[in-house]
Amino acid sequence: MSNVLELVNVRKSFDNELVLNDLSLTVKEHTATVLIGASGSGKSTLLRCINLLETIDDGQIFLDGQEISDPLISVDEVRRRLGMVFQSFNLFPHKTVLENITLSPIKVHGIAPDQARDQAMVLLKRFDLADKADQYPDRLSGGQQQRVAIIRSLAVNPRVLLLDEITSALDPVLVNEVLSIVRDLKHDGMTMVLATHEMGFATQVADEVCFLESGMILERGSAEQVLKNPQNAKTKDFLKRVHEAGRL
Amino acid sequence: MLNGPDQQAWSPSSRELERRNARRQISRKQITIAGISSVLVLGALYTLIITSPGWQVVKDTFFDLDYGREVLPTVLRGLVVNIQLSFIGGFFIAVIALSLALIRTTKSAALTPFRFLATAYVDIFRGAPLLLIILLVGFGVPALRVAGLTSNVIVLGTVAVVLTYSAYVAEVIRSGIMSIHPSQRAAARSLGLTSGQTMRFVVLPQAIKRVIPPLLNDFVSLLKDTGLVSILGVTDAVRAAQINASRTFNYTPYVVSAILFLLITIPLTRYIDRVIRRSSAKQNSEGAI
CATH class of the missing domain: 3.40.50.300 (P-loop containing nucleotide triphosphate hydrolases)
Incomplete structure (x- = not known):
């Protein structure tokens, strides 16, 4: 290793x-x-x-x-x-769950928006959050927000989390x-x-x-x-x- | 939903009925007091004004209904100039103010001289009276006699207003940018966003949303401050009133002009109050963020 x-x-x-x-x-x-x-x-x-x-x-x-x-x-x-998840979640309150997750893949990694959304949905489904995709963070419980934050940092396939x-x-x-x-x-x-x-x-x-x-x-x-x-x-x-x- | 026999059978106890009765009596008493005090104060004011020795003269020179009706179309045409000026000026103010705010909050080394200039600009135009800026631009620029520079008073007046208001609005936007918690920036940067992308996609959208109420307040101020360009000879509502007033020595046009401004600004401020109430309620529900 x-x-x-x-x-x-x-x-x-x-x-x-x-x-x-x-x-x-x-x-x-x-x-x-x-x-x-x-x-x-x-x-x-x-x-x-x-x-x-x-x-x-x-x-x-x-x-x-x-x-x-x-x-x-x-x-x-x-x-x-690198992916980083914070104690206080730090989701972007003006963006939906899906937008939070796809921001970096689209803007930083140059992935096509459709593809980024599909990949995000795969992760959301895997962690039982698919129904929250279009909600804003303040509608989610703390646990859901933190799960979204984890998915957000996973969406860019980091070497280390x-x-x-x-x-x-x-x-x-x-x-x-x-x-x-x-x-x-x-x-x-x-x-x-x-x-x-x-x-x-x-x-x-x-x-x-x-x-x-x-x-x-x-x-x-x-x-x-x-x-x-x-x-x-x-x-x-x-x-x-x-x-x-x-x-x- | 509660149901069951208890819920349906409930009727207020005699104690509760007594309390309700007492509350009704208290509120009736308060309404009576408010009514009496209003009649007394307003009545006293009314009597004071009506019985003052100069009232008849004031009434004839400031509140001449027939004359007011006569000048209304002229003043109204002037008001259209104020409104146009506010919207055209507002557009340029938004663009310049946003640039100033961004330059002042950036840490980029290449922009260092611009940061100094922007700070100096804001200091000067926020600190000097608007009327002075209008006079300086309105009479100073044509005096330069540079070929191609306009001496159109409407344009020069607008430029002066834009110069001053850009400084005000830049500070409002900058305070919005500063109010976004550093953890938002940390989250964006840790996702690999550059500082520019962080500003554009994360900080600025939240900052602008937060400062919309104060920006709307500034727009109301802008609308009425456009009346100051009349000093350059722009035929706006104030100037139109002035022309008529100086022709007849009757000041009713000023009152007409004031009422027209209020007809726009009062509903607008009421609307802004509602926006502020709504946004503060929303932010409270968002908690610490």
């Missing part, structure tokens, strides 16, 4: 606060890498740096062997190969309908990096779990190792707190 994504000694700070501290990470093709850790540990920043929404202060990021942290590279071209706490804004009942899509994608072999607080879910999909604290990966390994048998004291402490909050 080849390395799709490689982060080498990545450093990022906001206003003198170090958010990513010499962080290195390798993501292999068809694997799911799950980032866990408390709020503010750097999970979201890590994903935003990969997507070039943030500029790193030092280190390197490679996508399929190409250095994308090079300032001379075309950010638009890089982002065409970045999922940033995609269930944190949802009530517990809706969480599962979103996570089941991610399970399906994992089954399809989609390469994913996801930040989550859902430890049970992490156990199901993760090929590798990374525990982040103060911008560093303190512990990494299989879900079994990190979540069931943590070695690092801070990982143990974090998991204990999560457990007390009833999420494991």
Whole structure:
């Protein structure tokens, strides 16, 4: 399996606060890498740096062997190969579900509108949202909106899907309908990096779990190792707190 | 739907009937108070005006019905000029203002000098009184005597109004663009859209929708401010009234002109109020976005 994504000694700070501290990470093709850790540990920043929404202060990021942290590279071209799903969905409220999904395929990837719509409908049908195609996002439940957001980023066939706490804004009942899509994608072999607080879910999909604290990966390994048998004291402490909050 | 024996058999309890009775009495009392106070205040105003020593003169020089009817067609023809000016000017204002707003919000390095110019433009034309701009353009441009430059007062007056209103409207549009949450931009960029595509397909459509109410307000202001070009000698409604008034020393044409403007602007503002109410209700239902 080849390395799709490689982060080498990545450093990022906001206003003198170090958010990513010499962080290195390798993501292999068809694997799911799950980032866990408390709020503010750097999970979201890590994903935003990969997507070039943030500029790193030092280190390197490679996508399929190409250095994308090079300032001379075309950010638009890089982002065409990455999909990102946000905690707050960020659907375009003035566009219908179908228009949200087909915007990038038509305008960025130059796919014919009819073809883009057909492809979008295939995805919508697969995830039971076909009847919502012509609705505006504010008519949908949070879970439906987030599923549409996932489909929107899938529609451009990304090399890697970045999922940033995609269930944190949802009530517990809706969480599962979103996570089941991610399970399906994992089954399809989609390469994913996801930040989550859902430890049970992490156990199901993760090929590798990374525990982040103060911008560093303190512990990494299989879900079994990190979540069931943590070695690092801070990982143990974090998991204990999560457990007390009833999420494991 | 609730049904069943309880639902059908329900009749208000005696306590509820008493409460309804009490509410009726309160509202009857309030209607009486509102009526008495209105009659008193309006009556006092009416008496004050009618019994004032100059009323007869004011009535003859400002509210001469027969004369008003006589000048109505002339003033109305003038008003058509105001309306034409508003629509033609409005078109150019929209184009220039949108360009200014886009230039001011772009980060493109190549447009840096234009960004400075646009900022200076907005500062100047938003800050200077419209009347001064009209005078400067109306009398200044012909004085240049550049071949090909028009000295047509209607054109020059329109140009002056367009210059000023473009600055106002540019700021309204820019505030709309700034009000779109950064997460919308992040979502669009992460889908691979360029910054230009993000502006065109994601930010601008939402921004314009949001500023339609203030833009309509500006249109009402534009309509009445076109009356200022009369100072250059354009025969609009104000100027038509002025000509007639100075001929007869009867000021009824001014009142006729004012009423004609109000006949357009009041319904228009009522309509805008409705648009604003509707859009704010909709935005509230959309929640945080």
